[in-house]
Amino acid sequence: MEGVRLHGFLAALLALCLAAGCGYRLADRGGRGGEWPVFVRVLENRTAETGVETLITNHLVREFTADPRFRVTSQDRARYMLSGAVASLSQGSISQQVTGLYAERRLSAVVTLDFSGMGKTVWDRRTFTETEAYLVVPGQARATLKNRQAALEKAAARLAKKVRFELAAVLSPWGMEERESQQGPDKEKGPEDKPPAPAPAEGEKPL
Secondary structure, three states: OOHHHHHHHHHHHHHHHHHHHOOOOOOOOOOOOOOOEEEEEEEEEEOOOOOHHHHHHHHHHHHHHHOOOOEOOOOOOOOOEEEEEEEEEEEEEEEOOOOOOEEEEEEEEEEEEEEEEEOEEEEEEEEEEEEEEEEEOOHHHHHHHHHHHHHHHHHHHHHHHHHHHHHHHHHHHHHHHHHHHHHHOOOOOHHHOOOOOOOOOOOOOOO
């Protein structure tokens, strides 16, 4: 019960934040030396499920925070920005009992994401989908709801992990190109970078 109340409180708090048009305004989280500072904007909720945008956004932040290459930060400090929406949340039957009551259902979450940074758009409404099954307990609505919430948490966690993996795959070569561009072609070379002087021809004295 306490977990349900806490989730409701967080959902209400984040709803106020969304009304103000803000994202995750927090101190830097993640690896201090993270080379990918990212701003995670709170997802829009285009479903009838209250608080689902809070849950999935939280899992995204946790995933980025757990990876030392990322650093979740404010918009003014970020180099990259992740935003998007929970496009749909649906459920369907998997198996059925003899009595006609559904014994198992599948929950499906669809999220569309935009990711940009350094003057480039990496994702434009990129779609991610994750599903998870849960048991329906006949005559026990509270137990069924608890199973459904657990399934939603699992689906959100896997979806966030998938997003992090794909972004890391994109940013790895991108980060290398960025470092090379910062060095520039006209960067003054040190003695160790200069090519060796040609050997003097036979009969000539070296300078």
